[in-house]
Amino acid sequence: MQQQIESTDRDYAGVIASHLEEAALAMIPQATIARAKERVLDSIGNILAGVDATGNAAARSVFASYGGSAESTVIGTGTALPAPHAAMLNALSMRSYDFEAVGAEAGDANMVAAHISGTTVPVALAASERADASGAQFLEALVLGDDLASRLAVASGFHTASGGDNTGTVNVMGGAAIVGKLAGFGAQQYRDALGHALNQMSGTVQNLFDKASSFKLPQAMAARNAVVSADLAAAGFSGVHDALTSSFGFFTLFSPDPHPERMLEDLGRSYFGDMIIKPWASCRAAHPALDAVIRLKHAHRLEARDIEAVEIHVTPTTKRGFTGQEFAAAPGSEVDGLFSIPYNVAVGLLEGTVRPEHLSAAYMARAEVRDLLDRVTLVDSLSPHEYQTAEAVVRTRSGETFRTRVEAVLGDLHRNPLTRDQVAEKFFLNVEFGGRISTADARRVQDAVDHLEDLDSMRALVALIA
Incomplete structure (x- = not known):
């Protein structure tokens, strides 16, 4: 059920757009960067594990048939497609065993149900490969996109009983911010991109009740739509001025219990994202x-x-x-x-x-x-x-x-986290299960992720998992 948010004079979209334009890697705490690296390693392992899962070959055949520029790698397959399609297919693989990081982190160390990394990491990989971005640029963009998606999930008051699937809503905006950061967007371009993201949001939890393979689609389509949103903005295509708190913006259309003020809490000082790395492959x-x-x-x-x-x-x-x-x-x-x-x-x-x-x-x-x-x-x-x-x-x-x-379930960053060694063990087991790259290359991936700031080009990392 839609809830009209209270009228506000604050330009939330403008605040977010300015923040995204001005934020830089040097402003981000080292602990946040370390957490992001763990999510990246975990994400790559999950993508490689899911390449051959049910329905994914069919999806690859559909998007490969569309043709287009070979901009970004479809991980584990040795092929490249336009960046929106590659991001989508990699997100589809990543969600296949529901093994990816979850839980939008709130400032009080609690969480709202979300699967942010399952969209943002595939988007960041595809967009950084296309742009020939450095590891530092990749990290900067990813942290900002994760943070935006997490803040939106928390401020929306999302819960699965509402019937929507926020992997297809907040993830689009978070992913669009990533592509925009890699492209050097100004505030107006971010506004446009968020507006385009608003027009491409969707997703229903009915997929889960029906046990349908389409449960993967909201998260995957969010990756595709994120790239498209930012690309339209980069081309000068104008979008909704206030995609967040306008009369028919995000908080009215997609928020079960909207509190937009929570979106700005400690903005630019704390950076949030998925707060759970899963120890087991299930919901x-x-x-x-x-x-x-x-x-x-x-x-x-x-x-x-x-x-x-x-x-x-x-x-x-x-x-x-x-x-x-x-x-x-x-x-x-x-x-x-x-x-x-x-x-x-x-x-x-x-x-x-x-x-x-x-x-x-x-x-x-x-x-x-x-x-x-x-x-x-x-x-x-x-x-x-x-x-x-x-x-x-x-x-x-x-x-x-x-x-x-x-009460303190394993995997929770604040209450019962996986150790660094446990995250690495999960990564190597997923690589072995997927059978797409060698153990030696997996070790090179781990080293590259550990030293992302020093990586001159993300293409070197992507080549290891292609």
Whole structure:
């Protein structure tokens, strides 16, 4: 439902445009840069892991058929396409196992549901390759784009129950800011680009309820639309003057609970982005339950054959959401497992993790998986006001009962972060799973990302993953 924002005399779009024009890498804290590098490494691994996921070859064939200039690399394929198409296809690969960084960071260390890096990193890679930008220019643009998308998500009051998918809204503006920064935009060009982004926003969470491969499209189309938005502005095509707080701007059309003033909190001093690097390949809404059963598995050396029953206690909103649905009788693709709490719980108890290799149709149909799934029950007993929590109760065949409650889920930057070594391990495992580049080249990628500021041309990094 649309909510008209309160009338304001403040030119929010103008403030954002001026900030984007004036901000520079030297103004960005080193801790922010270090976090961005971790997200870049994680993102490249996720793209390489997802190249062959369901539907991606079909999408590549469609966009390759359009032709056009070979501006930017479709990662892992050895081909190049126009930058908007390459950005889109790389974002599609990155989302395929729902393994990318998530969670728009707020100034109070809380988060709003978002998948920002899944658009911004593919956009930054494609646009910097096209522009032959340096690593420092890439980092500068990426941090600014991440920050804008994160601020928009937080200020919008987004929640998945609203029905929209903000991977197709805030990501477009964040991506357009990246392309604009790499192109040296002035304030008016940023205004135009944000206006063009507004006209290309879309996305529905119905994709997730339907377990359709199109769940990847809002994030991927946002990457394409971001490049197009900035390219139109660069060509002098005028756009909406105030794409944010005008009568029919972003906050009216796409914000369940708009508070635009939050967008400017500590602007130019703090830089935000995704605050969670995922330890497991599944929707973050499944991670509290998954974390809980993995803890119990390790603490009590649980084996699937020993388990009589599993109860997972969640909030009513979670149980009636897309991750609370009954698991498919005949799963056909990764999406069936990605967005199912019961499936993630079963795999977590069997494997102690959930990775892309556990999301094939063949694995999901395994007898031991289906047998354990029959013993998993979701209970909507937690307070509706809780967020990112779960309780797990496991009863064994010998009569023992084990339980735990999870509030600080693994991967959260502020509460339970992955270590640098864990992020690197995830990257190398994803490279191995994808099978597109060698381990030696993966090590070169890791070194290049660690020293992005010293990289003369991003084309050298892209060549390693082409």
